[in-house]
Amino acid sequence: xxxxxxxxxxxxxxxxxxxxxxxxxxxxxxxxxxxxxxxxxxxxxxxxxxxxxxxxxxxxxxxxxxxxxxxxxxx
Amino acid sequence: xxxxxxxxxxxxxxxxxxxxxxxxxxxxxxxxxxxxxxxxxxxxxxxxxxxxxxxxxxxxxxxxxxxxxxxxxxxxxxxxxxxxxxxxxxxxxxxxxxxxxxxxxxxxxxxxxxxxxxxxxxxxxxxxxxxxxxxxxxxxxxxxxxxxxxxxxxxxxxxxxxxxxxxxxxxxxxxxxxxxxxxxxxxxxxxxxxxxxxxxxxxxxxxxxxxxxxxxxxxxxxxxxxxxxxxxxxxxxxxxxxxxxxxxxxxxxxxxxxxxxxxxxxxxxxxxxx
Numbered sequence: 001x002x003x004x005x006x007x008x009x010x011x012x013x014x015x016x017x018x019x020x021x022x023x024x025x026x027x028x029x030x031x032x033x034x035x036x037x038x039x040x041x042x043x044x045x046x047x048x049x050x051x052x053x054x055x056x057x058x059x060x061x062x063x064x065x066x067x068x069x070x071x072x073x074x075x
Numbered sequence: 076x077x078x079x080x081x082x083x084x085x086x087x088x089x090x091x092x093x094x095x096x097x098x099x100x101x102x103x104x105x106x107x108x109x110x111x112x113x114x115x116x117x118x119x120x121x122x123x124x125x126x127x128x129x130x131x132x133x134x135x136x137x138x139x140x141x142x143x144x145x146x147x148x149x150x151x152x153x154x155x156x157x158x159x160x161x162x163x164x165x166x167x168x169x170x171x172x173x174x175x176x177x178x179x180x181x182x183x184x185x186x187x188x189x190x191x192x193x194x195x196x197x198x199x200x201x202x203x204x205x206x207x208x209x210x211x212x213x214x215x216x217x218x219x220x221x222x223x224x225x226x227x228x229x230x231x232x233x234x235x236x237x238x239x240x241x242x243x244x245x246x247x248x249x250x251x252x253x254x255x256x257x258x259x260x261x262x263x264x265x266x267x268x269x270x271x272x273x274x275x276x277x278x279x280x281x282x283x284x285x286x287x288x289x290x291x292x293x294x295x296x297x298x299x300x301x302x303x304x305x306x307x308x309x310x311x312x313x314x315x316x317x318x319x320x321x322x323x324x325x326x327x328x329x330x331x332x333x334x335x336x337x338x339x340x341x342x343x344x345x346x347x348x349x
Contacts, residue, residue, distance in 0.1 A: 012276045013146045013200060013317050016268050021323030022164035025178060
């Protein structure tokens, strides 16, 4: 078993699993944070912080200020 | 009451105690909540940070997100050394213990089915990068072509470049497909995650395969060796292995997963790029 160098897990790999995987339970609090929304929020945050010069592959708009309208988000 | 309950995972009862110093999200120690023959692994988090509005705001804060994700993973990872945990999605929060119990009661059959299915299995992540990524932003254009002398030259060069790009892409797709075939034959299940954006991963090359494989612990060594062998098999590609992970990618709908995949296949990768 030589492949696994135990370096720090890359955040993207972590988020692939923690935000796209794991059992989804609507807890008391996270009521309205749907999967898609969550991932989009995070990727936007990531992209803008990683490199402001790199254009987002997603909609450039961040979350609207008000309650998000997820309808047009899906493809 | 200002403390909320953050739930990391659900497990079957296990004999070994948690490491005493196992801290979770927000620095609080993780504890066990037994109910109906299942165990929720929980910790207390401040409502000021994990209430709905606060949580939404925090999730846009990369540092907060990273710290929370790592803490979550730290707890789940510790659990994998003593049992097979069923990890929950990041930031699953309840008001109090009794709300967690209600949740367990509502889903116990589901949990048990998933726990049975995942028992003794781990997840391995395998990514393939095509090194000569055609998609690089300008700046480091390899072997900058000569300035076209005419419009026809220009078109010819453009076509040649397009062809090279296309060939690279096809080769990458073939390699990724073949590798995936071999690995999935050795795995009980697999998931294809969407390819990672290189701006996020800061990895060089184009991510053409981003897969997760569910493998019995007992067969992990073989699986890792198999991946290891492919590493130098073909020039121009880089194969990366991560894991073992708790089976995060296999907690979807109960039982078999046929047809319920995310649909993000190897083939989809092409669309991302073009």
